[in-house]
Amino acid sequence: MSPAKKVMKDGLWSNNPIFVQVLGICSTLAVTNNLRNTLIMVLGVTFATSMGSMTLSFLKDLIPRKVRMIVQVLVLSFYVIIIDILLRAYQPAISKQLGPYVGLIITNCILMGRAEAFAAANKPGLSFIDGIANGLGYGWVLISIAFIREFLGFGSLFGIKLVGDQFTPWTIMVMAPSAFFLVAIALWIANNYKAAAEAKKKAKPAVQPASQSK
Amino acid sequence: MKFKKESIGYVVIFTFIVCVAFVILLSIANQLTLDRVKANKSYESHFAVLSAFGLADGNTPKDQVESIYAASIKELAAADPGVSAYSADIDGTNYLAVKLTNPGLWGPITGILAADIKAERIRGFAILDQQETPGLGGRISEPWFIAQFKNEKVAGDGTIAVIQGSGKGDPDSENGQVDAITGASRTSDFVKTLVNKSLDQIRKIGGSL
Numbered sequence: 001m002s003p004a005k006k007v008m009k010d011g012l013w014s015n016n017p018i019f020v021q022v023l024g025i026c027s028t029l030a031v032t033n034n035l036r037n038t039l040i041m042v043l044g045v046t047f048a049t050s051m052g053s054m055t056l057s058f059l060k061d062l063i064p065r066k067v068r069m070i071v072q073v074l075v076l077s078f079y080v081i082i083i084d085i086l087l088r089a090y091q092p093a094i095s096k097q098l099g100p101y102v103g104l105i106i107t108n109c110i111l112m113g114r115a116e117a118f119a120a121a122n123k124p125g126l127s128f129i130d131g132i133a134n135g136l137g138y139g140w141v142l143i144s145i146a147f148i149r150e151f152l153g154f155g156s157l158f159g160i161k162l163v164g165d166q167f168t169p170w171t172i173m174v175m176a177p178s179a180f181f182l183v184a185i186a187l188w189i190a191n192n193y194k195a196a197a198e199a200k201k202k203a204k205p206a207v208q209p210a211s212q213s214k
Numbered sequence: 215m216k217f218k219k220e221s222i223g224y225v226v227i228f229t230f231i232v233c234v235a236f237v238i239l240l241s242i243a244n245q246l247t248l249d250r251v252k253a254n255k256s257y258e259s260h261f262a263v264l265s266a267f268g269l270a271d272g273n274t275p276k277d278q279v280e281s282i283y284a285a286s287i288k289e290l291a292a293a294d295p296g297v298s299a300y301s302a303d304i305d306g307t308n309y310l311a312v313k314l315t316n317p318g319l320w321g322p323i324t325g326i327l328a329a330d331i332k333a334e335r336i337r338g339f340a341i342l343d344q345q346e347t348p349g350l351g352g353r354i355s356e357p358w359f360i361a362q363f364k365n366e367k368v369a370g371d372g373t374i375a376v377i378q379g380s381g382k383g384d385p386d387s388e389n390g391q392v393d394a395i396t397g398a399s400r401t402s403d404f405v406k407t408l409v410n411k412s413l414d415q416i417r418k419i420g421g422s423l
Contacts, residue, residue: 033348059232064225071232078236082243089247092254099345153349171397174349 004129011133018141018183019190023109028142029179031101035158038146040094044083044105046135050128052076052111053119057127060120072115073106080106110134145182149173259313259342263287266311266326266340267302268364290419299419302328308423309337312415316408319401321345323354327363327412331420333372339363339409351401358383362392363409372413376406 001009017023024045031041055075056063063071084102087095095102105111114134119127150156153173155163172178218224257276260283264270269282290299290310298313311328323344328337339360346352353359362383368374369390377384379393394402 062219062228064219064228066220067225067229070229074232074236078240081240085240085243085247089250089254092251092258096343169349171350175347 003126007126007130008133011130011135011137012140013137016137016141016190017110017113017134018138019187019194021110021113022187023113024138025183027101027104027108028145028183029176030104031098032142032146032179032182033149033153033174034097035143035146035150036094037098037101038142040087040091040098041101041105042135042139042142044080044102045108045110045138046132047083048076048079048105049111049114049135050131051079053114053131054124054128055079056115057119057122057124068120069112069116072112076111076115077106110138141186145179145186148182149178153178260287262326262340262342263300263311263313266328266338267300267304267309268328268338269302269304294415294418297415299415300328304337310416310420311337312412312419313342314408314412314415315343316404316411318344318404319346319351319398323404323408325405325408325412327409327416329368329413329416331416331423333413333416333420334368336363336366336368336374336409336413346401347398351395351398353395353398354401354405359392359395366390366392368413372417373410374406374413376402 011017013019015021018025018028027041027045031037052072052075056072059071059075080103083105084095087098087102114127114131118130122130147157150158150173151162152170155161155167155169170178257279261270261274261279264274264279264283264287267287269286270279274282286302286304288301290301296315300311300313302309302311308331309328310331310333311326313324313326315322315324317323321344323346324342326340326342328339329335330337341355341360344352344354346354363374365387366374367388367390373390375391376394377391378399379391381393381396384391384393
């Protein structure tokens with residue numbers, strides 16, 4: 001597997017930020033009751049992670065160890081504020097709905113996590129792909145959760161009503177606790193599936209993959 | 215060229231340069247979009263005022279909002295600090311509106327209420343800003359909730375009551391009552407306070423005309 005492909009697969013599945021790294025959970029709780037907001041959040045995180053990781057990877061030989069984290073926060077927040085400015089100017093309705101969440105992209109652990117774990121030791125191009133992969137890996141999980149929450153909580157998808165008036169919305173799906181249940185269930189299913197796949201691999205004596213620790 | 219990367223001088227200079235560079239880029243981006251952001255803000259507020267007066271709704275073309283606003287709305291000197299007041303003549307009758315900000319459940323709620331100058335009947339209501347729970351209190355921005363206030367007669371004591379009704383909207387515009395939102399009693403209460411405060415303001419401003 002080429003390095004770019006491996007990085008992509010890691011982000012999307014084997015080292016998925018939600019399932020394996022368990023990062024970015026706060027935003028999973030906050031924005032997933034509505035698909036549109038979720039999509040914007042995912043795009044924001046993907047943009048900030050990929051561009052931030054790439055920039056930091058370019059700078060990595062110049063950054064003194066002592067101020068490494070300060071520079072990471074500075075670069076990442078730069079991209080987050082750029083997103084905020086663009087949304088405020090060109091998508092005021094969405095900017096208003098997301099409110100403080102856009103600014104809070106910077107507190108998403110995935111950004112710092114990837115900057116520290118990947119961009120600090122890899123080439124800019126690969127770091128960019130890693131950012132995209134992790135953003136999308138975070139994204140597909142969030143979008144699946146938002147799909148369930150918006151459909152059951154509002155009876156709609158992307159704000160378009162899909163069910164008749166006789167449908168009683170599940171109020172709990174709109175509130176944060178439902179995201180806890182759904183994330184936990186998703187984590188459980190994903191990790192069970194992973195464990196089963198690994199057990200299957202081990203059962204075959206020929207290939208002995210190094211067991212991956214958390 | 216070889217740097218002594220961990221020397222204090224390099225650290226200071228490097229941090230300084232990086233900070234200045236990124237901050238300059240941000241200021242440029244901010245400056246370039248400043249007018250647009252301002253225009254968005256004023257559009258939002260003008261649209262809300264017009265919809266409270268019943269002069270614009272979701273079907274009004276975006277580019278006409280500013281011209282309708284300029285043609286029909288007069289901004290008045292407000293009675294109290296923090297209150298903006300507007301007046302408009304619609305079909306020969308003078309109406310007043312006030313923009314008020316009052317606390318909500320999670321953050322302030324800003325609403326615009328329009329009524330006749332004696333505040334005996336509400337002309338319309340619009341929510342400009344709110345941070346209530348999405349799907350619960352956040353529904354105060356939904357058309358069915360807002361529409362309940364349209365042409366609602368104010369009760370004898372000069373207030374509007376928000377009551378526990380069917381939760382689907384109170385169609386009677388003569389009883390001075392609107393339905394609260396099921397599952398959002400606190401937010402409904404905050405809206406009631408906001409509306410009644412606005413009515414007080416309109417009475418005050420209307421009395422001094």
